[in-house]
Amino acid sequence: MKTILKYVILFFLISCNNLSAQNLEAKVDKLLNEKFKKEGPGSVFLVAKKGKVMYRKAFGMADLEMNIKMQSEFVFEIGSMTKQFTAISILMLVEQDKIKLNDEITKFIPDYPTNGNSITIHHLLTHTSGIKDFTSMKSIKDIARADLSPKELVDFFKNEPIDFKPGEAFKYCNSGYVILGYIIEIVSGQSYGEFIDQHIFKKLEMKNSYYASHEKIIKNRVSGYRNKDGYMNTNYISFSIPYASGSIMSNVDDMLKWQNAIDKNKLLSSDIVEKAFTNYKLNNGSKINYGYGWHIKEVNGKLTREHGGSIFGFKSMGVYLPQEQVYVIGLSNCDCNSPTEITRDIASLFAN
Structure with a gap:
């Protein structure tokens, strides 16, 4: 009798869990079908809990x-989610004792005009350097289609006046991550794309991830x-311009591999990787809600590590709740349809 009762209870619990999963799936389907219409540009969303896929669907x-x-395996440009890869690459070089976080950028780029200010690797990673964001410069339209070397791109903005003294404010800055990419090249002796491919993509078997190229044949692009x-093809931009701040392509499956690798310390020791997820402070002690390559925020009072991306024709968003081990990644192929808020909403549903 006890054995029968045990199986009845087990069956009841499994049934309840299945119903709960079905209800969640239906709620997410409804949200995404309303946002991404069948006849328009679409999206792919994936939800994982404790590293396991709970939801994976394509729309539009x-x-x-x-x-x-x-289709769910298709490959997107992920824009500024690239910054996660740049930040982790820098931390890899830190762990190898080739870079220190308090190194000044003039150690690697001696002719960079800091005008007496001490601008460090840490400042670049946290968007607290004060360097002007080159994407806000009107003259960017003059170089948007040009294939520039990292040095030429840095030269494009390096003489702009700083917005504030290093460490005095937080201001999102693509220029800082361009400089970080250039430093990765100087220190490693590899191009940024080669470094990412060898030390991250190949190591994690991310076979659908690339440093973006217009010329290369990329399956499922x-x-x-x-x-x-009305819908129009996106504007052309040379991928040498977003560079280490926004030129990676990937799909939801590879982004889950990336998240799982970070969570399981496959690329860095736990002490080093934790530096990416520290909520850093300004000189005056106020928190910036940003680590290295990730925003440190909350969803319904629950801690998140998140970042979005925006590049011509594409929007992306990834949210991870470390305590609940819930990861949601949303990729969209129209820069008119951001997945940011809906990704956070879905994360909240699965975190409960």
């Missing part, structure tokens, strides 16, 4: 001209769009 179209429906009185 991957290519409007060829009438190709989106989706097309990017914008909406200006």
Whole structure:
């Protein structure tokens, strides 16, 4: 009798869990079907809990001209989520004792005009350097299609006046991550793309992740769009411009491999990787809600590590709740349809 009762209780618990999972799936389906229409540019979303996939679906179209429906394995430009890879690469070099976080950038780029200010690797990683964000410069339109070397790109903005003294404020800055990419090249002797490919993509078997290229044949690449009185193909930009601040391509499956590797310390020791997730402070002691390559925020009072991305034709968002071990990644192929808020909403659903 006790054995029968045990199996009845077990069956009841399994049934309840299945119903709960079905209810969650239905809620997420509803949210995403409302946001991403069948006939328009689409998205792919993945939810994982404790490293295991709980939800993985595609919505809308991957290519409007060829009438190709989106599929879950398709590859997107992920924009500023690239900064996570740049930050971890810097920490890898820190762990190898090739870089120190308090090294001044002039140690690597002696002719960089700091005008008497001490600008460190830490300042670049945390967006507290005061260096002007080159993407806000009007003259960026003059170089957007040009293939520049990292040095030429740094030279483009290095003489701009600083916005504030290092450490006095937080201001999101793509220029800082361009400089970090250039420093990775100087220290490692490899191009940024080669370093990421060898030390991260190959090591983690991220076979659908790339330093972006217009020329290379990339299997399952989706097309990017914008909406200006109707959908249009996105503007062309040379990938040498977003560079280490925004030029990586990937898919949701590889991004889960990335998140799991970070969580399980596959690339760095726990002491070093934790530096990426520290909520750093300004000179006056106020927190900036940013670590190295990740925003440190909250969803319904629960700690998150998150970052979005935006590049011509694409938007992306990844949210991780470390205490609940919930990861949500959303990739969209129209810069008119950001997945940021809906990704956070989904994370909240699965964290309960």
